[in-house]
Amino acid sequence: MLRSLPRTPAPLGPGGAEVLRLITVQRVPVCLTVHASGRRRYGYWQPFSSGSGRGGCYVALPTDECDALHAAGRIELGDPVVDPAKTTYPVRPVVRCAPSATGTPRQVLTA
Numbered sequence: 001m002l003r004s005l006p007r008t009p010a011p012l013g014p015g016g017a018e019v020l021r022l023i024t025v026q027r028v029p030v031c032l033t034v035h036a037s038g039r040r041r042y043g044y045w046q047p048f049s050s051g052s053g054r055g056g057c058y059v060a061l062p063t064d065e066c067d068a069l070h071a072a073g074r075i076e077l078g079d080p081v082v083d084p085a086k087t088t089y090p091v092r093p094v095v096r097c098a099p100s101a102t103g104t105p106r107q108v109l110t111a
Helices: 014-025 063-071
Strands: 030-035 040-046 057-061 075-077 081-083 086-093 095-099 105-109
Touching: 014 063, 014 086, 040 063, 057 063, 063 075
Parallel strands: none
Antiparallel strands: 030 040, 030 086, 040 057, 075 086, 081 086, 095 105
């Protein structure tokens, strides 16, 4: 499994912040697909919206931005689903514990 090392989060650029927001919102699950050829693609299924008349398709996220978020320890990969042509990992934001004003830890999402 691919894992990143914990680090101090670096500031995000606009592209990285938007990708992290999409992953954090999690209205739809984001996945990383690694094809047998080595090609990597992050994306999610956008359901059809009758209001806008758009959707019903896969939406790809910028691979370089997602890989940078993974390397910085801001997103993590779940258990893989493996088939002969590809391996698919669920992607989720990393939840870090930060002390609250009372000194007890609380969970926060890093952005």
